[in-house]
Amino acid sequence: MSPRIWKKQRDDRPIRATPDAGPSTSQDVVKLADFERLSNMSAKLALEVGNDLKSLAAAAARVQAFGEQHRIESALLGKVNLCIEELLANIIHYGAKEKASALPILVNLELLPRRLQVELVDSGSALDPFTDAPSPDLDSDLEERPIGGLGVHLVKVSADRYEYHRESAQNRVVLTFSLD
Numbered sequence: 173m174s175p176r177i178w179k180k181q182r183d184d185r186p187i188r189a190t191p192d193a194g195p196s197t198s199q200d201v202v203k204l205a206d207f208e209r210l211s212n213m214s215a216k217l218a219l220e221v222g223n224d225l226k227s228l229a230a231a232a233a234r235v236q237a238f239g240e241q242h243r244i245e246s247a248l249l250g251k252v253n254l255c256i257e258e259l260l261a262n263i264i265h266y267g268a269k270e271k272a273s274a275l276p277i278l279v280n281l282e283l284l285p286r287r288l289q290v291e292l293v294d295s296g297s298a299l300d301p302f303t304d305a306p307s308p309d310l311d312s313d314l315e316e317r318p319i320g321g322l323g324v325h326l327v328k329v330s331a332d333r334y335e336y337h338r339e340s341a342q343n344r345v346v347l348t349f350s351l352d
Contacts, residue, residue, distance in 0.1 A: 215242055215283040220276035223264055228257055231279060242283050248349060251330040252281075252290060255347055258323035259292050259301065267296030267343060287332075290347040299343060300336040302328065 217238040221231045232253050239249035256279060263277055278293040301324045328334060333348035 214285075217279075217281040219279040221260060221279055223275060223277060225261065225264060228260055231260065232257060235279075235281065238281060244283075244288065244351070248288075248351070252288065252347075252349055255327045255330050256290060256292070258327055259345055262299075262301055262323060263292065263294045263296060263343070267294055267299045286351050288349045288351060290349070292343075292345045294343050295341060296343060298338050300338075301345065302334060302336055 215238075217234065219231055219234055221227045235253050235256060236249065239246075239252065244252075260277060260279070275295050278291075280291040280293070282289045282291075307325075327347070330349075331347040332350045333346075335346050337344050
């Protein structure tokens with residue numbers, strides 16, 4: 173009896189090849205054992221970041237180490253770290269002002285096949301950075317622009333996907349970065 177063959181679709185969902193159907197190319201076929209290995213290929217990093225700007229450097233170092241350990245391309249890792257730093261700074265400056273207690277901000281990274289997902293969770297006031305932040309002035313001369321205001325814009329152009337939702341009195345921002 174021949175081994176069962178699984179064919180991977182482009183979006184990583186397996187489809188079972190019928191016993192009499194042959195593979196279209198050798199790259200499209202993954203034996204069951206290999207498929208299980210690939211589908212379980214994920215790594216996670218969970219951080220609790222203090223509610224102060226001093227915590228940003230330590231968080232960036234942990235994200236950098238995670239990325240290097242899992243061989244994430246350095247340019248992409250730079251984008252990921254920039255996005256996390258900008259969103260953490262916004263949470264600390266705007267979302268957590270009235271909650272001056274030391275409630276941590278959670279940063280979760282999950283390396284999945286073909287993408288890296290980043291989630292930031294905080295208990296500050298409801299603040300959707302993607303709709304509540306003012307649009308930056310990109311047209312004026314550099315000398316005329318106010319300092320700041322580009323962080324959320326940088327996140328929007330750096331991440332392949334971004335979303336915000338409020339759940340159980342917590343803000344959740346999810347960023348997705350393609351590894352392709």
